[in-house]
Amino acid sequence: MSFPSSQGVHVISTSTIKPQILLQESQDPCYLTPWDIPKLSTHYIQKGLLFTKPSSPSKNIVDHLKNSLSCALAQFFPLAGRLVTVKQADSQSYCVYLDCSDAQGAQFIHAATQFSIADIVSPIDVPPIVQSLFPLVPGTVNHDGHTLPLLIVQVTELTDGIFIACSVNHAVADGTTYWNFFNKWSEISRTHIKFETNYKTQFNVSASNPPIITKRWFLDNQGPIINLPFSHHEEFIDRSFASPPLRERMFHFSTESLKQLKAQANSNQPNTTQNEISTFQALIALIWTSVTRARQTSLDQKTTCKLAINNRTRMRPKFSQNYLGNCVQIVSATSTVAEITSKASESSNSCGVRWAAWLLNRAVSEHSEEKVREWLEGWVKEPWFYKVGRSTDEHTLMVSGSHRFKMFGNDFGWGEVVAVRSGFGNKYDGKVMAYEGRESGSIDLEINLVGWAMSALETDEEFVKYVASPAPPGACNTLSIG
Template identity: 40%
Template sequence: MAKKVELISSSLVSSTATAASISRLELNPWDLRLLPIIPIQRGLIFHRSHFQSQQHLIQHLKNSLSRALDFFPPLAGRLAATPHDGDTACFFVDCNNAGAEFTHAVATAVSISDIIEPRCIPEIVSSLIPINVGVTNYDGISKPLLAVQITELADGLFIGCAANHAVVDGTSFWHFLNSWSEISRGSESISRSPIFDRCNVAAVDNRLIHIPTLEKNLIKAPSQLLPLKVFHFSKEKLGELKAKANSEAGTDKISTLQALMAHLWLSTVRSHTTNNDSTTRVMATAIGARARMSSLPDGYFGNAVYFVALAISEGELLQKGLGAAALRINELISKQTDEAITRHAEKKVDFREMGSGPLPLGFGGSQWLDVYGCDFGWGKPIAVRSGKAWKLEGIVVVSPAAEAGGIDLEVCLSEEKLVALEEFITSV
């Protein structure tokens, strides 16, 4: 039987609140810089044995989503723009309760094992997360800022979500999903309220955004979807990597994630060396501002993340090894102080900077995101997967593993590079 996804129904789900807590959410520079790229796409996989009847379950999830939107009115709204002189516009979220998209689908020939056991993430996953190739965050002016697809599998359930990245980052995305799951479990409220106040982020005039620039796809979609593979690292394996990196560097300050990033960076270079010591190798990583910027509260809703990059010659990477690479990453991240973050937040938004230069090995996501706390009332998820739309070579998504202390890396590379990488990544 062909493995396909059949759409049963699709509708807009609005908040149940008669009046939203906010009517308008301003977008700051961190948000605005993400307008030309794609929404966040993630999907959670659950075993079927824990469910109620399917018909009741779908209606229950729709109702609980509606109630969850009471606490997150921007996700039920749309982007809006106020035009200004010189072909510029001020972008914001109109919390108009136009609704989030809710889709019910079935894939009775697809089992959980079909999704999590293949060597690479199978193409079917792209049909389980409600986003189309070519849709950018800028399209939130006319499209929902949040889309949910509930797909019944042969032996499980897949909850796929796509959220406009100009409105949420990973922390806010999982804050919402965990809050929705709380409501689904029967809670009348949520344990952590989102904070929408933008006053604690650098006050910048956001009007000078050239709309003609935004209408162009500055980050081109690849001609074909590249393979995505999940590399799993257990707590024990990570401990070995961290110990080796610190020992080689003669320090104790290299973190687990820094050692892991250095290991993957080195593995990609070793697996696809140019045999030219002067070739520049670039690694970029997301920096979360919440824990580093004293003025940002923990529940801040929006984007509080930016990227920093590190460039090292291929010869230096290969010669000096894991400890030296991890120490350079540690030093880069240590420079991201409150003052440095404020300077970045105050930089003028310039979309022409995007997509320039060689593609780095880019790390996003975090092992600290509460992915497996999303219990909708029938148990925790058994795995998380990302969507494949517009996945570019070198993109790495960091997620916590299902078991405590582990980390999963979703790595996007060409088939040739991925095959070569597999030979190096398992060695410490």
């Protein structure tokens, strides 16, 4: 498999990285759940971390990353497998599952560019070069994991930095699994540099480092084999979505501004029996109201904010955060434009950010285990698939990702993360992605909007007063490899 160079990025080499060892459980078929299967028609998860360049020769760095990746894949072996579709002999049904038995491996791409760290982080909008730092071409969907690797890594050398990007099949992993993998890979890399040990996989099953749970969970009356009522994948795979030209910007919200926003959202709420509005709910309420104003929609129009939400803590007993697979759903809050865009005032109980925050809080609070189970049962009866950009319109905001994922802590052994960026995957007008901020308690948001709406957002007074300048990276400790 080859990946064309573009936007000034030159591919030096490609290689296949297999798990250092194969666990016995990797020999069993891994059947996809109703949380996994609907994502077959969406894009891979694409996130990457930017670092200053270490003082070691690039060959040593690349070899080190390959070795530590192989070690990490021993625990995250599903990422080294491939999707398989089996047509049932007695019907026109399809069963899609994950085969890890021969560990075909992940793809590792080593690339280089003459661009610098400043070329990535200095522009107001995320520059086009960022897309070339990620593997895969636009239009690739998760169903392509039948022939493409489920994990594709691209390590790009900049003139003064290194960008490590991962594309992970979203039908196999959600954001929690994605960052668990990234965290483990960087931990192994950092540890082996620090102690100069050989790469020997050791599985720590202590309470502080529980094992990865690779067996998928199903309702008692479902699975593990789920037959899809189709005769061909073209009946449920959609590649036709074409996003209009978008502006993509990173916005930083400091700990102090978030405290102020949370206090405002929790003051004079219309329902005193609610749960306290969280910092993140207050922030997304601000984004929802501000973007809605920027879109200049008529006051009587309905507008919706959708949140991707983790089900692991909602099940009884709770799932481990190390459950490998998708365990997310979407909750929604809907209101009229007039209700959520009215200017906030101390005397009004149902206006602006407060009202939007209360609606989001209620949507999250009502997402119980019972609702999760009802959703799973309903999907099996009438299967459907997420289609990129199809469930949203110019009146919708869709928020994914989480500020709770450990991103800036991913030290591979030569210093701290300078910035987090994403690839083309699953982007459209109104898509918002949440990231951990550099300083403790801060949050970064990536917002995608059509040009005129972004320009209006940039001048929205209520929005701008909460946006802060990102904290500069500290002095990075460079460490020689090899």
